[in-house]
Amino acid sequence: MSLLEVENLVVEFQTASGPFRAVDGVSLRVNAGEVLAIVGESGSGKSVSMLAAMGLLPWTAKVTADKLQFDGRNLLGMSASERRKIVGKDMAMIFQEPIASLNPCFTVGFQIEEVLKVHEKLGKAARRARAIELFSAVGIPNPEDRLGHFPHQMSGGQCQRVMIAIALACNPKLLIADEPTTALDVTIQKQILDLLMRLQAERGMGLIIITHNMGVVAETADRVIVQYKGRKIEEADVLSLFESPKSAYTRALLSALPDNATGDRLPTIADLLSDEQIFEGAVR
Numbered sequence: 001m002s003l004l005e006v007e008n009l010v011v012e013f014q015t016a017s018g019p020f021r022a023v024d025g026v027s028l029r030v031n032a033g034e035v036l037a038i039v040g041e042s043g044s045g046k047s048v049s050m051l052a053a054m055g056l057l058p059w060t061a062k063v064t065a066d067k068l069q070f071d072g073r074n075l076l077g078m079s080a081s082e083r084r085k086i087v088g089k090d091m092a093m094i095f096q097e098p099i100a101s102l103n104p105c106f107t108v109g110f111q112i113e114e115v116l117k118v119h120e121k122l123g124k125a126a127r128r129a130r131a132i133e134l135f136s137a138v139g140i141p142n143p144e145d146r147l148g149h150f151p152h153q154m155s156g157g158q159c160q161r162v163m164i165a166i167a168l169a170c171n172p173k174l175l176i177a178d179e180p181t182t183a184l185d186v187t188i189q190k191q192i193l194d195l196l197m198r199l200q201a202e203r204g205m206g207l208i209i210i211t212h213n214m215g216v217v218a219e220t221a222d223r224v225i226v227q228y229k230g231r232k233i234e235e236a237d238v239l240s241l242f243e244s245p246k247s248a249y250t251r252a253l254l255s256a257l258p259d260n261a262t263g264d265r266l267p268t269i270a271d272l273l274s275d276e277q278i279f280e281g282a283v284r
């Protein structure tokens, strides 16, 4: 049994110009201890599919699936309060904009201790001790002092470490990292990716990394799903994907990497392929 099992997920938003299908029949699974990358260009429905799994989409989203199961439990069938006990505890998520994801009005210490209070029911002293331990685990120097800082007093990289500490606070079985390094400086990106990979290995967590960066895929993933316009185009283990991509879209994505540039400008997918060519042979 996989940790997360999703079959035929469809997400439709009600918009002023009618319904818009952001995710169109995506199926995926991730096992404990496995790293799955979901890759695709902006707007391909990567974030929306994971927000749907977490139950974090606004009411304008209609979510349906043949199966949406976490750790053997049917997420669609359970009440909102039952689901809240899982989300943020056994399934946690970190986002692209660490500073914006933290609440600017509270210290980072208050924010991590709040998670420990709600989900772990720890007392005040135990919460503080655990917060210090978590900040040390994600490499925040002087954790006792840092607990009293507000997000704006910290760098983007430090805020992302805080977000990771908050996500790990309850020892999740699955961590979903949505473009976790995109908003950071290049040198910091590598540190945060290394940190995520170390924590994933130490804790045996399932990890889903959402990215548009094939370099991140190559460095992190065991298995890869390629998504385009809300649909899964290809799924493969990471070596096969890079060595022998099956779909024309994946081949085009790989040839759009800077290393493969030949002219004055990088080719875009639209330069290389029509929608018909992209969806030909798409997997389900």
Ligand SMILES: Nc1ncnc2c1ncn2[C@@H]1O[C@H](COP(=O)(O)OP(=O)(O)OP(=O)(O)O)[C@@H](O)[C@H]1O
Pocket (backbone or CB within 6 Å): 013, 015, 020, 022, 040, 041, 042, 043, 044, 045, 046, 047, 048, 049, 058, 060, 179, 212
């Ligand atoms: N609340 C919403 N209402 C209407 N449409 C939405 C809403 N949220 C997302 N969308 C649309 O759903 C589509 C998929 O968005 P999503 O954020 O999943 O893309 P993505 O692949 O994660 O890209 P990015 O890397 O830019 O976040 C986009 O076209 C987006 O505009």
